[in-house]
Amino acid sequence: MSEPILMKGNEAVAEAAIAAGCRYFFGYPITPQSEVLEHLARRLPEEGGAYIQAESEVSAINMVFGAACAGARVMTASSSPGISLMQEGISYIASAQLPAVLVNIMRGSPGLGGIHPSQADYFQSVKGGGHGDYKLVVLAPSSVQELIDHTVLAFEIAEKYRTPVMVFGDAMMGQMMEPVFLPEAEPAPIDRSWATTGMKNREKPNIIHTLYLPADDLENHCQRLFAKYREIQRQEQLHTAYLTDDADILVVAYGIMSRVARAAVEMAREDGIKAGLFRPITLWPFPDQALFQAASHAQAVITAEISMGQMIEDVRLAIKDKVPVELFNRIGLVPNPDEIYEAIKKKAQEVKVSA
Amino acid sequence: MPKGYQRPSTLVERPWHFCPGCNHGIVHRLVAEVIDEMGLQKETVGVGSVGCGVFSYEYFNFDGIGPSHGRAPAVATGVKRVLPDRLVFTYQGDGDLAAIGTTEMVHCAVRGELISIIFINNTLYGMTGGQMAPTTMMGQVTTTTPRGRGQAQGHPFRVCEMLATAEGAAYVARTAVYSPAQVVRTKKAIRRAFETQMAGLGFSLVEVLSACPTNWGMNPLEALKFVEEEMTPVFPLGELKVPEGVK
Numbered sequence: 001m002s003e004p005i006l007m008k009g010n011e012a013v014a015e016a017a018i019a020a021g022c023r024y025f026f027g028y029p030i031t032p033q034s035e036v037l038e039h040l041a042r043r044l045p046e047e048g049g050a051y052i053q054a055e056s057e058v059s060a061i062n063m064v065f066g067a068a069c070a071g072a073r074v075m076t077a078s079s080s081p082g083i084s085l086m087q088e089g090i091s092y093i094a095s096a097q098l099p100a101v102l103v104n105i106m107r108g109s110p111g112l113g114g115i116h117p118s119q120a121d122y123f124q125s126v127k128g129g130g131h132g133d134y135k136l137v138v139l140a141p142s143s144v145q146e147l148i149d150h151t152v153l154a155f156e157i158a159e160k161y162r163t164p165v166m167v168f169g170d171a172m173m174g175q176m177m178e179p180v181f182l183p184e185a186e187p188a189p190i191d192r193s194w195a196t197t198g199m200k201n202r203e204k205p206n207i208i209h210t211l212y213l214p215a216d217d218l219e220n221h222c223q224r225l226f227a228k229y230r231e232i233q234r235q236e237q238l239h240t241a242y243l244t245d246d247a248d249i250l251v252v253a254y255g256i257m258s259r260v261a262r263a264a265v266e267m268a269r270e271d272g273i274k275a276g277l278f279r280p281i282t283l284w285p286f287p288d289q290a291l292f293q294a295a296s297h298a299q300a301v302i303t304a305e306i307s308m309g310q311m312i313e314d315v316r317l318a319i320k321d322k323v324p325v326e327l328f329n330r331i332g333l334v335p336n337p338d339e340i341y342e343a344i345k346k347k348a349q350e351v352k353v354s355a
Numbered sequence: 356m357p358k359g360y361q362r363p364s365t366l367v368e369r370p371w372h373f374c375p376g377c378n379h380g381i382v383h384r385l386v387a388e389v390i391d392e393m394g395l396q397k398e399t400v401g402v403g404s405v406g407c408g409v410f411s412y413e414y415f416n417f418d419g420i421g422p423s424h425g426r427a428p429a430v431a432t433g434v435k436r437v438l439p440d441r442l443v444f445t446y447q448g449d450g451d452l453a454a455i456g457t458t459e460m461v462h463c464a465v466r467g468e469l470i471s472i473i474f475i476n477n478t479l480y481g482m483t484g485g486q487m488a489p490t491t492m493m494g495q496v497t498t499t500t501p502r503g504r505g506q507a508q509g510h511p512f513r514v515c516e517m518l519a520t521a522e523g524a525a526y527v528a529r530t531a532v533y534s535p536a537q538v539v540r541t542k543k544a545i546r547r548a549f550e551t552q553m554a555g556l557g558f559s560l561v562e563v564l565s566a567c568p569t570n571w572g573m574n575p576l577e578a579l580k581f582v583e584e585e586m587t588p589v590f591p592l593g594e595l596k597v598p599e600g601v602k
Binding site for chain 1: 378397400403416417418419420429431433466489590
């Protein structure tokens with residue numbers, strides 16, 4: 001393997017896309033994501049690809065739609081308010097069954113919010129966001145290396161199932177630098193005989209659309225989509241469990257928050273508190289059965305989020321209210337491990353499992 | 356020896372869903388004829404719209420895409436950047452293009468995107484039942500301007516005149532199909548737009564003034580007369596911009 005290189009998260013996403021064989025990018029500047037755009041504006045022409053700085057995120061996502069129709073491996077990236085503007089397009093991409101990768105370097109919100117790290121777009125992306133019955137695969141890396149690995153994985157899942165996949169970053173991961181390895185092989189090309197490339201040697205036209213006026217047709221279309229989503233739920237769930245087997249206090253956290261939570265769990269263990277960490281990597285499909293298992297010994301569950309509490313609803317559903325689930329949260333910053341450790345200690349005293 | 360007047364091979368044999376006297380069918384046919392004559396059936400990707408043109412992909416016998424409302428120029432941009440040697444065009448009405456899709460249309464022209472837009476202007480939203488469009492004329496009654504369009508509802512939007520100011524726009528023309536002579540001119544304009552694109556000269560747009568007898572409350576002949584007498588003074592016909600290469 002080659003030597004590690006030091007890269008900023010946003011640049012790592014951009015280089016990962018190129019390494020994954022993506023040659024088309026359509027985006028719009030927004031802090032804290034703009035380096036993805038700037039990097040690809042320089043790199044894609046060098047790689048024989050095309051890049052457009054669109055007039056809005058609405059246009060950018062529809063250029064992604066068009067490029068995917070034409071059979072390209074294509075990506076866009078934005079940050080929370082820009083991702084809001086893309087929701088219409090995401091619904092169409094999902095319904096048209098097009099592969100596309102979307103990166104959300106989340107920032108403070110609602111409204112203009114701020115440019116701080118955030119995890120407040122969980123509901124928007126994991127639960128829908130756009131109109132109608134569709135699902136968006138959401139990957140939650142926790143390091144710059146994982147931003148790279150998950151960007152490549154996102155292309156693989158997007159193409160395997162012909163569906164949009166989102167990679168969640170945040171303002172801290174987008175801006176921080178870490179040593180990383182770039183992937184050496186791109187995902188194998190898929191069959192794209194469905195693409196609207198011009199008929200060429202085909203006798204029949206390919207048509208890509210999302211309109212199903214007869215009620216039966218619409219029902220069948222939704223059933224087909226959801227058969228695919230059930231397969232994704234069976235095949236693609238990812239998580240890590242750290243010291244969960246005997247954990248009295250289980251912390252659930254994803255993304256950058258899971259790294260802080262892991263340090264807090266280690267502090268608690270040093271103090272004799274049996275704490276553990278469950279980290280969902282796919283937010284949809286949510287690894288609910290794995291979480292149920294990981295919580296089997298727990299007296300209490302704490303979800304740690306940089307939001308007012310969004311994933312906590314999926315955590316409660318997964319553990320079926322067996323034990324109390326409480327929220328530890330901060331807004332506008334990534335907390336120190338001490339803060340989560342204090343929350344663990346307090347909870348351990350309450351449920352009388354402290355050392 | 357084939358008879359003189361044949362169905363273009365790029366037009367699927369199926370009945371139109373359009374109302375009697377609607378001009379969409381004529382314009383669909385002209386697009387198909389031009390693509391046939393240019394030999395581009397297998398090299399074309401058509402991008403439809405939302406409105407009465409929503410089923411264009413069911414009539415054309417080449418690859419087609421149904422985008423969301425107003426976004427066709429952005430979708431066409433994505434297709435064209437991936438497949439730069441294909442003919443890529445959008446087919447959009449005045450609600451789709453001149454209202455919700457204004458941004459996508461303008462910036463496509465500003466970028467000089469190598470696509471063509473076929474723009475049907477019938478002064479209102481046909482599919483949703485005849486509401487005011489940005490192209491509705493002063494005093495014109497629609498279901499959302501029951502007392503006629505007045506100052507409070509703004510003024511008719513002249514798309515060609517605005518886009519002609521964009522350096523990236525190479526071919527811009529407004530035509531009509533209310534008479535055989537105008538039909539011939541429209542076909543020539545569509546051909547010039549496609550030639551502009553394939554020669555890499557820049558963005559192209561053909562606006563076709565079109566009759567909507569159903570929502571205008573007229574019979575088809577009255578509607579054609581309305582286009583000629585009422586619409587052309589507000590939306591003057593002609594080629595606003597023609598690049599050297601296609602003259």
